[in-house]
Amino acid sequence: MRAKRSKKYRKLMHQYELTFGFREPYQVLVDSNFLRAVHNFKMELIPALERTLQGKPKPLLTKCSLAAIMASQPINPRTNNPYRPDHLPPPTILPLRHCSHNADSSPIDEVACLLSLLSPSTDTKKNKEHYILATADPHPAEKKDKAAESSAAGRKRKRDVEDKAEAALRKARDLRRQARSIPGVPIIYVKRSVMVLEPMSDPSDAIREGVEQGKFRVGLTDKATKTERAAAAAGGAAEGEKKKKKDLKKAKAPNPLSMKKPKKRVQEPGVKAGKPKREENEEKPTEKEAEGDGDGEAAPKAKRRRRHHNRRAKPDGDGEGAEAPADVMDD
Numbered sequence: 643m644r645a646k647r648s649k650k651y652r653k654l655m656h657q658y659e660l661t662f663g664f665r666e667p668y669q670v671l672v673d674s675n676f677l678r679a680v681h682n683f684k685m686e687l688i689p690a691l692e693r694t695l696q697g698k699p700k701p702l703l704t705k706c707s708l709a710a711i712m713a714s715q716p717i718n719p720r721t722n723n724p725y726r727p728d729h730l731p732p733p734t735i736l737p738l739r740h741c742s743h744n745a746d747s748s749p750i751d752e753v754a755c756l757l758s759l760l761s762p763s764t765d766t767k768k769n770k771e772h773y774i775l776a777t778a779d780p781h782p783a784e785k786k787d788k789a790a791e792s793s794a795a796g797r798k799r800k801r802d803v804e805d806k807a808e809a810a811l812r813k814a815r816d817l818r819r820q821a822r823s824i825p826g827v828p829i830i831y832v833k834r835s836v837m838v839l840e841p842m843s844d845p846s847d848a849i850r851e852g853v854e855q856g857k858f859r860v861g862l863t864d865k866a867t868k869t870e871r872a873a874a875a876a877g878g879a880a881e882g883e884k885k886k887k888k889d890l891k892k893a894k895a896p897n898p899l900s901m902k903k904p905k906k907r908v909q910e911p912g913v914k915a916g917k918p919k920r921e922e923n924e925e926k927p928t929e930k931e932a933e934g935d936g937d938g939e940a941a942p943k944a945k946r947r948r949r950h951h952n953r954r955a956k957p958d959g960d961g962e963g964a965e966a967p968a969d970v971m972d973d
């Protein structure tokens with residue numbers, strides 16, 4: 643089960659690499675709910691992200707997310723600053739991503755901040771920095787007010803807390819929903835103690851399909867096409883769609899280079915001239931096609947060689963394959 647999931651995630655991230663140009667280390671924008679969930683379920687931030695992304699993560703915390711985390715912390719009376727919460731990892735593990743949304747760089751709403759980083763331009767939705775969003779549903783409302791429930795004030799407070807929790811939940815869902823509308827945003831979230839990588843959203847999927855069919859290239863950067871080509875050339879992982887692509891290439895690809903190689907190995911000692919061999923080739927065209935081509939080249943060269951016996955090996959860099967028939971002819 644776990645192996646199956648990691649394979650699925652590896653494949654998914656590979657598609658983000660091919661289609662949108664994602665690269666390791668993957669930049670992950672983590673939000674306050676995500677950090678709390680990771681802590682509550684006793685996960686370790688980096689290893690958990692690494693397992694989920696099947697690659698090296700680089701988690702980042704925006705200034706606005708940090709402000710949101712600190713805003714809900716009690717103030718330390720001695721320093722007059724909020725206590726650093728347990729669920730906030732040190733900056734060595736989770737560095738700050740500086741963001742500035744206004745003249746005095748004061749923090750804004752966390753969700754607005756994250757969405758502005760995921761898609762900086764307002765007219766075209768595009769995740770050009772290749773961020774991954776890591777989020778979670780907010781921590782359920784704490785029940786420490788239970789004792790006070792009997793009093794009217796306590797009940798009212800409880801209702802306020804519930805309203806707040808509901809608003810927070812709606813906001814978290816809204817973040818995810820809006821992130822899905824931006825093509826090329828992988829979304830990680832914590833769902834009941836499991837870190838999940840969402841399947842590609844419909845807008846992302848549409849672009850992926852477009853790239854695969856080579857039909858439309860909306861939202862594609864040059865980089866992405868290059869990397870796609872490079873990956874295709876390198877012949878990477880075994881993937882259904884990729885295999886299909888490769889097969890198509892094989893079928894129509896020209897093969898002059900690959901045809902010369904077998905010439906060496908399939909060399910037949912008894913062959914004398916180009917002509918009889920050609921006939922042979924016509925009988926078994928598929929296997930000997932390579933040889934046929936080689937002979938076509940060898941025949942005219944052999945003629946020339948008859949006039950310049952001594953030099954026959956030197957000017958001809960074509961390989962031993964072309965020489966051998968000439969030897970036979972000389973004898």
Ligand SMILES: [Zn+2]
Binds near residue numbers: 706742750756
């Ligand atoms: Zn911000």
